[in-house]
């Protein structure tokens with residue numbers, strides 16, 4: 391039992407060390423990194439598809455999925471450079487996977503990197519990838535109870551993006567409740583209401599991310 395705990399602690403410490411190494415790597419290159427966490431089907435890739443025309447000249451994406459490179463292909467079709475990580479069985483990306491990806495995926499001319507984590511609101515909340523911030527992506531179709539049921543995902547996130555708001559007229563989903571519950575775990579967390587279908591909220595969200603990126607650049611390490 392104590393051996394298991396010790397090994398777990400060692401693995402966590404190693405993960406933390408690699409994440410810090412990545413953080414330094416991103417900082418040195420002036421790359422602002424956003425780690426998107428959310429359930430399967432929450433609309434993470436669609437959000438990036440919506441942002442692609444606005445960011446493709448300066449941004450790239452690392453896609454995490456158990457299998458297939460479909461998300462990478464979707465983004466590349468829109469001109470956004472992307473790299474696919476397949477975790478095979480793992481339910482989250484870890485720092486070593488991102489470090490390996492960066493050996494093959496150069497970040498030339500990139501100052502904004504989105505990492506789309508494996509679809510899951512639990513494990514990705516616990517793993518650092520050297521990112522500047524995590525963003526929780528929650529769709530209106532998942533049910534308005536999700537921010538309350540996944541408090542850690544809210545707590546570790548710098549903002550919550552509520553996706554698919556174009557579908558609200560067809561659903562019983564109380565967005566105000568989602569906002570209240572997110573704030574209960576993460577006081578003051580900004581919430582962006584978006585639709586990849588209509589484009590609603592995308593500029594507002596992106597401007598906020600870019601503002602945060604500028605603020606970080608202005609802050610010494």
Ligand SMILES: Nc1nc2c(ncn2[C@@H]2O[C@H](COP(=O)(O)OP(=O)(O)O)[C@@H](O)[C@H]2O)c(=O)[nH]1
Pocket residue numbers: 428429430431432433434435436437509553554555556557584585586587588
């Ligand atoms: N109506 C609507 N559907 C959306 C929106 N965003 C995503 N979807 C749909 O939701 C499904 C899952 O989207 P995807 O981006 O692949 O989710 P991911 O698994 O989080 O990357 C797809 O069928 C999308 O077309 C949206 O804003 N509005």
Ligand SMILES: [Mg+2]
Pocket residue numbers: 434435436461506
């Ligand atoms: Mg996806």
